[in-house]
Amino acid sequence: MIAMKENRTYKWGMIGCGSVTEVKSAPAYQHTEGFELFAVMGRDLSKAKDYAHRHQVPNFYDDADTLINHPEIDAVYIATPPDSHEFYALKVAAAGKVCCIEKPMATSYEACKRINAAFKNAGLPLFVSYYRRSLPRFLQIKQWIDEGKIGSIRHIHWQFCKPANELDMSRTYNWRTDINIAPGGYFDDLASHGLDLFVYLLGSINSAEGLAENKLGLYSAKDTIKGKWQHDSGVTGFGSWNFGAESREDIVKLYGNKGNITFSVFGESPIVLECDDETTQLSIPNPEHIQTHHVENIKSHLREGALHPSTGETAAHTNWVMESILKNKIEVINN
The missing domain is CATH 3.40.50.720 (NAD(P)-binding Rossmann-like Domain)
Structure with missing residues (x-):
């Protein structure tokens, strides 16, 4: 060892x-x-x-x-x-x-x-x-949450869409859309980032369900998914992921009883804090090498000995959330 x-x-x-x-x-x-x-x-x-x-x-x-x-x-x-x-x-x-x-x-x-x-x-x-979990833009969002800038958080909503790419349209093999490797398709590859981040910001998720479909027929994995979940804190969440849309969209909104926070999971658009009748926008670029x-x-x-924010235990929890959404039924986590 x-x-x-x-x-x-x-x-x-x-x-x-x-x-x-x-x-x-x-x-x-x-x-x-x-x-x-x-x-x-x-x-x-x-x-x-x-x-x-x-x-x-x-x-x-x-x-x-x-x-x-x-x-x-x-x-x-x-x-x-x-x-x-x-x-x-x-x-x-x-x-x-x-x-x-x-x-x-x-x-x-x-x-x-x-x-x-x-x-x-x-x-x-x-x-x-x-x-x-380690990027400065999301650490700033976590700081706003921990400081109570938007009060008690009630709900989080994520809308993500992207068009089919050339690989999809040509039906060229791509492991990211192979149901045997990624049952949820791009959901597994992309939505995992957001769901994991939401757990980091808001705490563990104790129930989740969803509806997963293949509407385009371009590959074997799912391409259209809707999911809802609840964090241990009582915060509810809803996500919609469409991987055959006309245009790209990536918008997350956190709703609190005193304000809102809006941001993108993948883009570098400004993070926006709305509270006390004021709006704060911060542009926090990602590093050249994002990891x-x-x-x-x-x-x-x-x-x-400083605990890393992303461990095997936290990542396994994210896998459980994704599986629960793809199974199309509510499950209570059982470790």
Whole structure:
């Protein structure tokens, strides 16, 4: 088992060299003081080599076991599609390494529980890349909530729409719309970010239900979803996600008894606070490498013992919420 290091460098290995890692994540690990991206792994060795050379990563492999069990590697970032997350995560836990998994954590809540059990039994920290919990724009919203700027929060509403893209229209294979990997389609990939953020802002969800349909017939996964839920605090929520709309829309509104907060989950439009007959708009841009603050918080967790906001336990809860919505019935969470 790896011991927590106070000042020594953590050497990371990354499994998967997909588009999410090019700008969003891998450079964040490289640029974080005390971290080194030491090795990458891809199933195609030539592509892994190209990735390593472009990103100045010293080692590359086409075998995950070689990377996971490398004696110099302290931690592993799993950046593959979610159907392989559990497979690799259990190997990382068995090897006694720290781990961060891309979101969603796994393809099912039960798989998330198995992953968490493995890391708990090994006494190892586990993180999941719900990086919005670490972004300054959402920390500002949380500060407004905690300061009671809009009073007692009653309801949250999220409307998200986007048009079908070229992959969808051409019926080209895309794991994000394969029902065996992402039953909710883009809902799993995109809505997971918002639902996880709402739990961070408002607390755990204890019931959820929804209606999930495939209206376009472009792929096997769902493309139109409606969901409602309730937080432990009593705050109710409603979301509507349409992945075949004419135009893109991403609007979240928090309703309190003294005001409202409006923001976007994915866009960088100003966050808006309405209270006391005044309107405050703040523009808080995201960093160039959007996982920068998330990775910095991993370092703080490992070096200083500061609890990271996105762990295996919080991410598993998000999986449970998504599954409850897709099952089309209310369930009470049972851990």
